[in-house]
Amino acid sequence: MNAESMELEVQLIERTVDKRNALLARAEEQAKKILKAAEQECERIRSESERQILTLAGSELRAARDRIIGRAELEGRKLLMLARDELLSSVFSAVKAKLKEMVEGGIEAVDYGEILLKLTVEAITEMGGEEFIVAANERDLKYLKKNLKKIKDRVKTVLGDVNLRLDDNPIDALGGVIVRNSEGTKIYYNTLEGRLRTVRSRIEAEVAKTLGVI
């Protein structure tokens, strides 16, 4: 065998082996593609099935979700409401503390005596009539006793002459008065606590707005 034919033989073998390897590599590649496509198809089947099951179970799933989310929303809103209430209560507590300071003469710029007179006159004129009994706490009674004439004079401009008496039994109040007619058929509560309660129910929303919590 000469060198030339040997060379030819080697070339033939090499070409054939290359061809074989390429053939197997292509097959390998194609097999991989087939398996990958199958995996994708399986995933699509599973997703589609999941979607169909979700549709079937949709109402039950929604109900389960709504129950939990709904409860959280409710609890959350309650939490906000409590925070708002606490804040509002702290405002009204601060007002009550200020009123206490005021009636005890702790605020120089405020003349509580004048406020008490106004509260009394307001109660009497609002009630209307000729005879009135005024009840107040011990401290306020003393002041009213000293200023009874002043009250009568002020009432006179609205109701004319009235008969005014002070109830000797002191009431338990921060300040202000409770006025009743002689028959006891009409009573006007004009204590500071009473007014504070009325104001709270009337302007709570406005206070919340001022605080910036609504």
Add this chain to the structure above:
Amino acid sequence: MGVERVLSIGERLHKLLEEAEREAERKIAEAQKKANEMIAKAKAEAEDRQIRARRGAGIDDLIRAEEEKAKKEAAKIMEDYRRKAEELRKVPDDRFKESVDLVLREVLPK
């Protein structure tokens, strides 16, 4: 002698290629078979789940999963409300004082 040898090698190489072709076909057929089995299994499982779901079975897991998801969402909602409540409590002093003055004006007689 030389020609005979070349023919013999050619024959063997041809055989090699034929075997490779068969091997390639076998590989592809095997992959195709495996793919068909995978798809058939996925279809059967999906079918089975749907049948069970139609009967109401197998939904428990879905509901549990949905509940878990909703619980996480609910925790976020609560956290959000807690944050808002904390923010509410941080009222500036001037606003608080303004509110106290407003109430006081209303409580005291004019």
